[in-house]
Amino acid sequence: MTAIVSHPVLHVLGLRKEFTIRARGHAGILTAVDGVDLSIAPGETVALVGESGSGKSTVARCLTRLIEPTAGSVQLDGRTLGGLGWKDMSRAYKDLQMVFQDPNSSLNPRMRIRDIIEEPMRLHLQLSAAARRERAEELIREVGLDPMHLDRYPRELSGGQRQRIGIARALAIDPKVIILDEPTSSLDVSVRGQILELLQRIQRERNVAYLFITHDLQVVRKIADRVLVMYLGLVVEEGTTEAVFSAPTHPYTRALLSAAPVAEYGAVKERFVLSGEIPSPVDLPRGCRLAGRCPLVQPQCRERQPPLLLVPQPVAAQPPATPGVLQQHVAACPPAIAAIEDNPALTAIPPTNRL
Amino acid sequence: MDRARPIAVRVAGSLAVILGVVTLTFVLARIVSPDPTNLYVSPQADLETRAAIRANLGLDKSIPAQYGQFLADLVRGRLGTSFSTGQPVTSDLTSRLPATFELATYAVIGGTLLGFAVGILSAVLRGSVLDKILRFLTVGGLAMPQFWIGLMLLWIFFVKMGLAPGPVGRLPIGVNPPPRITSFVVVDSLLTGRFGLARHAAAQLALPVVTLGIAVFAPIARTVRSAMIEALRADYIRTAIAMNIPKRTIWFRYAFKNVLLPVLTMLAGVIGFAFSGAVLVEGIFAWPGVGQYALDAIQQSDFPAIQGFVLYAAILYVVIYLILDLAYSSIDPRVRA
Amino acid sequence: MSTLQPARRRRRSTPLSVWLGAGIVAVMAVVSATTRLWAPYDPDTAGVGPPYAAPSRDYLFGTDRVGSDVFSRTLSAATTDFGITLSAVVIAFVIGTALGALAGFYGGILDTILMRLMEIVQAFPALLLAMLMVAAVGSGIVNVIVVVSILGIPNYVRLVRAEILSKKNWQFAEAAKVIGNRPSRVLFRHLLPNSMRPLIAFSSINASWVAIIVASLGFIGLGIEPGSAEWGSMISRGQDSILSGEWWISGFPGIALLLLSASFYLIGDGLSEDSPGSSVLSARLLRRARRGAATAMATAAAARPESTPAPDRILEVIGFSGGFAGPEGVRPVLHDVSFGLRRGVMTAIVGETGSGKTLSALSIVGLAPEGFIRTGGQLVFDGVDLLADEPASYGRVRGTRISLVFQDARGSLNPVFTVGNQLIDACRANRKVSRNEARAIAIAMLERVQIPEPERRMRQYPHEFSGGMAQRVMLALALISEPELLVLDEPTTGLDVTIQADVMKLIVDLVRTEGLTACLITHDLGVVAETCQDVVVMRDGRVRETGSCQQIFTNPQDPYTAALLAASRLVEAA
């Protein structure tokens, strides 16, 4: 654990998920999440970034118990979740909600918007029908839609509107944490900005914590206080958004940052390129999982999985991103860190490479 | 069906299915005729004779013991003796199988070819008048009761027009069959140079083959059409068009191979149906095949005969589906182990 | 499927055949409930007329051996057959759906046992099992209903189980769980209602089959009490008379049975056919819309002034318009789209969902999805109007001179042929080379797109390639015909960011070294800024702005372009 959170609302230790998969007649073990630690303070946004297959969705699904984690402990607002039947889990959902990636398929096509928003209230709050109605109207205004939308069906709304409904549904029972799994990745860029601003406004007003899962670094930059970068089931770099973006250290983070194109004429970038293909998560290389693609690879990288090490600070220590949170900047790459120690100027990357 | 399972597991699963089928039949048969002694002796027979027969049949033992004995016999290939024919069930079945096979072979080949032709034509000309007519015929074929089609064909072609012979089996009454080579009467007649005989046999076959062929044709045509339409809409077909690949290659190579997959499953079901002796078709045309044998057996509570037939049908089913799995993996590289 | 999904899901129209079938079933239901009103004679009384009377005004369907009225009996039998069919279908539906839903949702041992049992039942020839069971439990209406519903259950179990399994991980089911629904509620309130359409379609087809099985049992004499009016046993009674020419005794009950069974079949068939273009209704719409468009175009063409395309442009799109067939003629989606592609230059078409960028690009090669109707415009490729004598004109340029790269590379390659086969086919369709030469070219091409071990890769199937590698194969396929113009439809969307950068770099390098003209369709302004020289900005089927890359990014003229730029630079905008 490299972030110290004084009163975490969500606290995850050693989360691990293995899938048994059957390929070519014999079973194999796929480690989708390989020991993730994570702690979030109330009202804070933590981003989980990585490419497809890095295990970020699996983390979200384990936290919401859509799948059973193989190992690890999860504490929600001080209570330990784990081995809960649906009754206890249902109570836990009162404080933990989720917004899904695909607004087209995350709303039941046969239910009216009103019923979709009122369903969580029905399950968790003792409210009269009139009170529920009123609350549904408040909620739909809060997410920037008109109450007349309440009587529509999902197919009658646009993608952006549907995602607002998804957010309203998650807010309906006033949870303390909302997990957002790529909430903007299937939306147009113009809608993306609106949804992010809506989420920020809601957070200011309600002090809800977000675990924000995305592969879009611009989104991370805009919305997150802290970032965890995942590659093939492992966190490879972690720090405040400021620290990770200004001094990306792990080669994977650097590649990710430099790969994202910038909508700026003449912004020709010096690319930090990873060659080759992402290895299969079924038979992972023994040492660093990036070794096969990494331009900085050293012989010892292939021997064992490098641990998360403190990244030397080039400038004065970062102020805490959120009150009550102490986040250090760490990366799982000894060669890169050694290089910085030798030459602190290395962390300064050209300005055009910054998002 | 889990096509990723290794062969050994699938074979074991198939054996389990066969065991299940014969067990279920055993149970049903015990309910149908708990005491089949009446089938052997006159109702006036005295108790001692009955007891002797029961002992002889093993019916004096407990049900589990009878079941055990029954399985043991089965494994040794002993299916018992038919009550009604007095012959071993095995020889009854083998003597009737050629008739069923001959009828089913022609019907399956003809129906499948026609089904493919109509399905592809319908799909390629989707929305046209011809497509509508063909679809209408297909639905008709699917919804028509077999036994009724047979009767109506008889009325039209035998009674009214006199084009087809009457329903008297594989050959006209009083005509001797050709020497057995393949057991297919038409083929054997041709092989031995008896062309007149071949014509007789073919005429006898015509109506039953058409009747059974409709039951093969209709589901195949429907499946081919919808699979072809789906394949023609796929992105890889768009790619092929974009790459200037000739239309014929696209239809008959690019789309066709993808169409085969869903059609094979349907074909397996249809073949199973035809080769297990289409009971009613054989009944109507007095066709001396296993289907009619089964029909008689049920009507006379002929327990060993029923049991033997069911075993045959189950093995047939299991073998067809095993072949289907193999065919699947040879066509679709995605399921190849 | 095509990337041109309309933003709002269209409601599936119900084909005419469904209404036809439903109409007949409804009429039969009414008739069978009120036979006494229609039957001229008592159906169960013999000797109401002479035996074997042919159909006449007195005896509409004739009489049988004992002189009963076939018409009255056919009507009366409708009650029996219809009633048995309906009851059996309802019972099988309820039990089969419940079992299938539980097996699919909870899985585990229940699922295994159930599936094995179902497999055993299905290994029996259906009719034979029905006969055996009826023989075991005895004949009679109730027994027949029970037996026939048992036979139907396995089909429902399989269907519902597959439906639930495929939808179990849909996001709305997961969402229902995360808001705290108990599992059974997720299943019955959220999952099952969304599986109803295929279920009802299947029930209908099942009803068709049940009606036939019931009659078959009657025909053999194993159905309800012999002698009572039932279509199967009526047909059986007339069986011998057929040979002596009295066809009506079996004929009419058979027709009634066929009508019932076919009607159920039509309903089920129509409901399970979910392609909007295939229903009778929309085929008619399409034709009408096409006719309207043709007249409009003829008038417009007469009025249009001759335009002379600029010589430095390989392709000129002039006033291109079109739309999809709707109830009121053509619903327009492209409005007067005009732009040109300069030779040897990479031009970007950018726009958000539904802006019409893919549709415009596909139209260039005449590959717009079915249902798209052109209402005007010209596509001038190298001085020739492609639309003047389509489809022949496309045959000359498509593949040979213009190639396409599609978004979903793995879906765009044929899954059952090796990559090598597809490359060789494409090569030989466009260049006069032997198979061996084509093979060598294909291998060289794979090398050019930086696929390691090209000879081994030639023998592999598309599913053995990762997304990035498949996109390289797609590129090789497009380039193997040595085209002049390369159209790329979102070539890197859906790939991982790091892979995306890699593939994009390859594309730019190839286009440059080959001196190709390229048209890149994308929604990502970042990619445009890095790779293209010219830009076309589209929105809602209209071209909003065209210009050089530098001008568009530094000095956008259209407010929409400016807004799009601002939205793409999320962080600065904040």
Ligand SMILES: Nc1ncnc2c1ncn2[C@@H]1O[C@H](COP(=O)(O)OP(=O)(O)OP(=O)(O)O)[C@@H](O)[C@H]1O
């Ligand atoms: N139910 C499952 N069975 C087997 N493997 C799975 C399952 N779910 C996920 N995986 C595997 O686990 C790994 C991590 O998957 P996950 O969906 O968490 O990735 P992700 O980072 O969210 O990717 P994306 O951006 O595509 O959503 C992948 O290799 C994936 O194939």
Ligand code: SF4
């Ligand atoms: S540990 Fe080695 S292989 Fe891994 S990222 Fe660092 S340098 Fe590359």
Ligand SMILES: [Mg+2]
């Ligand atoms: Mg994901």
